[in-house]
Amino acid sequence: MSTKTADAQVAIANPALTATKVNPGASLPIGKVLKPLGAFFRGFAIIFIIIGLWEAFPRFGWIDPFLLPRFSDVVTGFFTLLKTGEFFKHFNVSIARISSGFFGGLCLAIPIGIFMGWFKTFEEYVNPLVEACRNSSVLTLYPIFILLFGIGEQAKIAIIMWGTTWVVLLNTIAGVKNVDSVLIKSARSMGVGDLTLLWKVILPAATPSIITGIRLGAANSILILIAAEMIGSNSGLGFMIFYFEARYAIPEMYAGVIFLALMGVTVHEILCRVESYLTSWHEKSIYFGT
Amino acid sequence: MSAITARRGYLGPQFIFRKTVAIGTFLLIWQIFPTLGIISPRTLPPLSEVLARLWEISFNGELKVHIAISLKRSLTGYLAAVTVAIPLGFMMVWSKKVHQFFNPIVQLFRNTSSLALYPVVLLIFGIGETAKFIIIFWTAAWPLLISVIDGVRAVDVIYVKAAKSMSISTLALFFRVILPSTIPYILTGLRISATRSMVALVAAEMLGASSGLGFLIFDTQHKDEIAKMYAAIITLISMGMLVNFGLARLEKRLTVWKRSS
Numbered sequence: 001m002s003t004k005t006a007d008a009q010v011a012i013a014n015p016a017l018t019a020t021k022v023n024p025g026a027s028l029p030i031g032k033v034l035k036p037l038g039a040f041f042r043g044f045a046i047i048f049i050i051i052g053l054w055e056a057f058p059r060f061g062w063i064d065p066f067l068l069p070r071f072s073d074v075v076t077g078f079f080t081l082l083k084t085g086e087f088f089k090h091f092n093v094s095i096a097r098i099s100s101g102f103f104g105g106l107c108l109a110i111p112i113g114i115f116m117g118w119f120k121t122f123e124e125y126v127n128p129l130v131e132a133c134r135n136s137s138v139l140t141l142y143p144i145f146i147l148l149f150g151i152g153e154q155a156k157i158a159i160i161m162w163g164t165t166w167v168v169l170l171n172t173i174a175g176v177k178n179v180d181s182v183l184i185k186s187a188r189s190m191g192v193g194d195l196t197l198l199w200k201v202i203l204p205a206a207t208p209s210i211i212t213g214i215r216l217g218a219a220n221s222i223l224i225l226i227a228a229e230m231i232g233s234n235s236g237l238g239f240m241i242f243y244f245e246a247r248y249a250i251p252e253m254y255a256g257v258i259f260l261a262l263m264g265v266t267v268h269e270i271l272c273r274v275e276s277y278l279t280s281w282h283e284k285s286i287y288f289g290t
Numbered sequence: 291m292s293a294i295t296a297r298r299g300y301l302g303p304q305f306i307f308r309k310t311v312a313i314g315t316f317l318l319i320w321q322i323f324p325t326l327g328i329i330s331p332r333t334l335p336p337l338s339e340v341l342a343r344l345w346e347i348s349f350n351g352e353l354k355v356h357i358a359i360s361l362k363r364s365l366t367g368y369l370a371a372v373t374v375a376i377p378l379g380f381m382m383v384w385s386k387k388v389h390q391f392f393n394p395i396v397q398l399f400r401n402t403s404s405l406a407l408y409p410v411v412l413l414i415f416g417i418g419e420t421a422k423f424i425i426i427f428w429t430a431a432w433p434l435l436i437s438v439i440d441g442v443r444a445v446d447v448i449y450v451k452a453a454k455s456m457s458i459s460t461l462a463l464f465f466r467v468i469l470p471s472t473i474p475y476i477l478t479g480l481r482i483s484a485t486r487s488m489v490a491l492v493a494a495e496m497l498g499a500s501s502g503l504g505f506l507i508f509d510t511q512h513k514d515e516i517a518k519m520y521a522a523i524i525t526l527i528s529m530g531m532l533v534n535f536g537l538a539r540l541e542k543r544l545t546v547w548k549r550s551s
Contacts, residue, residue: 046395067414129312135534136527137485139492140504143511143519147333223403227493230405231508238405245409253413257406264401 069251074258077251087259090240094225097153097236101160102221108161109168109217110210114198116169117176117206130173134166138220139227146232156228163224164217171213175206208279215271222264335517344521353506353525360502360526363419364491367426368484375431375483376476379438380464389439400436404429404486405493412498422494429490430483437479441472474545481537488530503529 041048051071058065069077081087116123142159149155179202187201229238237260244253317337324331331339347353382392408425415421445468453467495504503526510519 043390044394046391047398050395124308126312128309129316132313132531135485135531137489137492137530139489139496140507140523140526140530142496143507144523147511147516219401219403223405223489226403226405230408230493231496241406241409245413250413253409257410260406261398261402264403265398268397268401 066250069254073251074254077249078255078259081252081255087240090235090237094229094236094238097156097228098160098221098225101157101225102164102218104157105161105164105217105221106168106214109165109213110172113169113172113210114176114203114206117173118198118202120177123173123177130166130169134170138163138224142228142231151232156225156233159228160221160224163220167216167220168210168213171209171216172206175209175213176202178209179205208275211271211275211278215268215275218267218271219264222260222267226260332516335520339517340520340524343517344524347518347521353522356501356503356506356522357525357529360491360495360504363422363494363502364426364487367423367490368430368487370423371427371430371434371483371487372480374427375434376438379435380442380468382435383439383442389443396432396436396439400432404432404490408493408497417498422491422499425494426487426490430487433483433486434476434479437475437482438472441475441479442468444475445471474541477537477541477544481534481541484533484537485530488526488533492526 054068054071057063058068058070078087116126138159141162142155145155145159145162149158183201183205184197187197192200225236226238229236230242233239237256241253241256241260244250244256320334321337323329324334324336344353381388382396383389404425407428408421411421411424411428415424449467449471450463453463458466491502492504492507495502496508499505503522506522507519507526510516510522
């Protein structure tokens, strides 16, 4: 994110620099196929090296294979989990929790954030409380949620919602508040009403900030999901890896850990794509005419 | 410039009122609702009761023990992360090739919730201080590493080119150009990873510990000593906020030169 904005700043400062950077020589068609393929292997070299070491170390007995089973065993373990359906059982539970908590948080935070960004005085009064809530560590509050909602789905969904809400709220407020006043004034001078102004000017201008909030909220919600499932639960992916550890089903445990890692990356990647798609107009306006 | 004048003008009683009214209302509700029975006092004891309990445990030494242990755990993990991650971050962006080589693994781990790795850590190190150290270290290291990498990549190319055109040595380039312009990023990284290490600390103490604030919170919940639980939560949250606030202030002070431009 920060590098992206920095790139954008460089682009503003020196359009000629980016113009050459964008397409370094449209090369031959063969290059178009081979280049990305080679780049793929070179780009992920470290991943392949790590997998290779993971396979080799336990195989040659340099690490106790009980603590670190061979990578191939982990993959086999994952397929076994898929086949027996045990994986999907936990996966479905986790997805249900995280999607209701995360989307619930979004549905709450974005409208309230727009409202608070719009009514700045109100925001000024409430801001300290919002900041306090955002800065209080979520896991610390989990016992309170258990107390209020009992050990069940409600407490987990509520804590995920809590973890999502504040980041998204603060980013939405910031996005709405920091809309370029020239844009608002020029829209007003064309006699635009409140609703149209909100829909046509403020929301599009606030989108980048809101999306950043959503991305951070998603990362938070995955973290909280796993914590909540580890602390008091008997289903879900977070529970699953702990259960396998306790039962000494080590390859399956590693399979679960890898899956969770890949899930985090995938969600991040998707939201980054959405971000650049929804803010493509932003980018274009910078490159226009160069 | 504008920030300073704004601050001067805003320090009146109206400013203080604006800053405290929401939190004050919240605390008032916390006191009144349980007293009137709108919320069961068993779920949410009145604020006065919680504060009384907080007063009690902070003077009979109980709280001090847990705070000391939690602080020791989080500080060792955090400081180890700082000493390892910052130099490592600089090494990882030494050249474009090195950066591209390490990038996939950095991307993978920055998005991996460190708690997902906790079972692995427990398996290898057993339930003990080492496991807690490792998980706090791990959680704190990644944000720092990433902020260093981002910071170096955001260094203005013009500065580097200008320095190079004056035939600066690599070492001097690093200390005179790269490091100073990376400092704001490192400071942000320090703050983020301090917050994260608190989260990891609580999680580690909730999942198998017999001391520490995270343990105290869960233990009192199981023993149904709810007022004490809230007292512990207040302690932990205010500790987190204090750290965050302190580092944010430090960040602001050290990067004044940046905002003025």
